[in-house]
Amino acid sequence: MTTSHGRALLGCIADDFTGATDLANMLVRGGMRTVQTIGVPASNDAVEADALVVALKSRTIPAADAIAQSLAALDWLRAQGCRQFFFKYCSTFDSTDTGNIGPVTDALLDALSSEVAGARVFTIACPAFPENGRTIYRGYLFVADTLLNESGMENHPLTPMRDANLVRVLQRQTGSKVGLVRYDTVAKGVSAVRESFDALRGVGVRMAITDAVSDADLYVLGEACADFTLITGGSGVALGLPGNFRRAGLLAESNDAAQLPRIEGLSAVLAGSASKATHAQVAAWRETRPAFRIDPLAAARGDPVVEQALAFAQQYLDKREAVLIYTTATPDEVKAVQRELGVNEAGHLVESTLASIARGLRERGVRKFVVAGGETSGAVVQALDVRTLRIGVQIDPGVPATATTDAEPLALALKSGNFGAIDFFEKALRHLDGAAQ
Structure with a gap:
């Protein structure tokens, strides 16, 4: 069309x-x-x-x-x-x-x-x-x-x-x-x-x-x-x-606006939002699925948190099992980090850390990413050198499945921190695995 x-x-x-x-x-x-x-x-x-x-x-x-x-x-x-x-x-x-x-x-x-x-x-x-x-x-x-x-x-x-x-x-x-x-x-x-x-x-x-x-x-x-x-x-x-x-006669009727290609590869979830909705989604995932929490203060000290997170992820990716890597914390925990590092430095540290982890995950075969948080999503897509996205079906209100149109195809679900049901991560992975077509 x-x-x-x-x-x-x-x-x-x-x-x-x-x-x-x-x-x-x-x-x-x-x-x-x-x-x-x-x-x-x-x-x-x-x-x-x-x-x-x-x-x-x-x-x-x-x-x-x-x-x-x-x-x-x-x-x-x-x-x-x-x-x-x-x-x-x-x-x-x-x-x-x-x-x-x-x-x-x-x-x-x-x-x-x-x-x-x-x-x-x-x-x-x-x-x-x-x-x-x-x-x-x-x-x-x-x-x-x-x-x-x-x-x-x-x-x-x-x-x-x-x-x-x-x-x-x-x-x-x-x-x-x-x-x-x-x-x-x-x-x-x-x-x-x-x-x-x-x-x-x-x-x-x-x-x-x-x-x-x-x-x-x-x-x-x-x-x-x-x-x-x-x-x-x-x-x-x-x-x-x-x-x-x-x-106005400028747009034809169409049923194919949401069509996306299917993309093969491993899956991972990255969460940097501190919103209530994302906090609940992280908690729901952790009840049954593997998750690794990044401590921003440890990253600030120079601890090898990126390498630790990727080593944790590898043991599950070897079994083709999706893993969550997150910095999501309670408001009090966020304030404590901001007091020590400063608001801007704390935000930049979280974004750059998750961006580095995203690059490492791609090197390990991850091609389907679910990302929670607007600032985090921005950092991740830039780290993955994503240029354009074709938009697909809705996963939850306000959050669609997407696929890159770049040379190396990726499937992405980029979620505002406040959006999505409590089971959003699981639901998004199901869409990226087979429903985003």
Whole structure:
């Protein structure tokens, strides 16, 4: 299947690697053949896909660097002929008061302002993902039945979220005026939402948080944004975008968007996230399956933790049995490490250690990787020199199976720390072993 005009329709910029696959998964479910690139490609050669997702590692870097990377991604997507652009961030709005969601959105709007009238002055910000328990009501972000700042995200080691009011959070990041499209407006449908957009534009609002408590709301918002040059949000709001292209006659109906090749080889799981969900997934795995925990303090002392982990893994890989290698810890344990090493150094140490282990596992015949944590996933795919991914079927909400299109094929499941059922690791391996076709 190809698009009717032969070029990609939607160009997406994601601020981390698991967020990119989360978004790509949503687009594939909507019937768009989707390719994800790891970073900005060096070549402008045309990529055959309906949607392109550029995965950056820009969520926690300085805002100026995040802006530069995002604008470089935008330039590449423009060269690919994309008609609409999407800036994707986490469904828990992970950021700090100094960025990066607001600054990047401002920069993208500025860059696109010359292309479509009105683009400079308005877009939405909607991280809602009801399927994974993220909803927005009166501007407040909930995780299941709990406000964001009481959900455990207040303990995030890099982006602690201590305010659930997204209007306030975003306003602290930008000099642009931030508004709100309330749920009672969204419930009235597409026309009412578009009227609200016009009213907000009229009073100088440039970015609007939009309430959403169900998938139906996301379809309404997606259709209401059909003529936007830039949309921002979590992957949920992308539910309504494929239908816009289909109604415009630009996207054909298809049943093969999620097809992937089968990849042979050994399997392993790597977990660097400290989230509650990943902590539970690690505990569930350890009840019946082999696991090796990396102690960041031991790594900092110079202990040969990489060699120890690979030696542990080898005895199970020899029996073709998957193994988990993890740094996941409780919030108190994470804080203790950060106090000793510093927040940035602790994060970098975990990522670089797991990246080295990933390279060692590949040398030992591992071709199927399940990775937990956005920052960890970014480090691992870079260590494995992955350039592009074709997106396959959904494993759990927000997490698809993927396969590289590089010379040495790999099957990957890249999971945001907060996503996935308690048995996610087992389920993902089953998909990568035979269901990702």
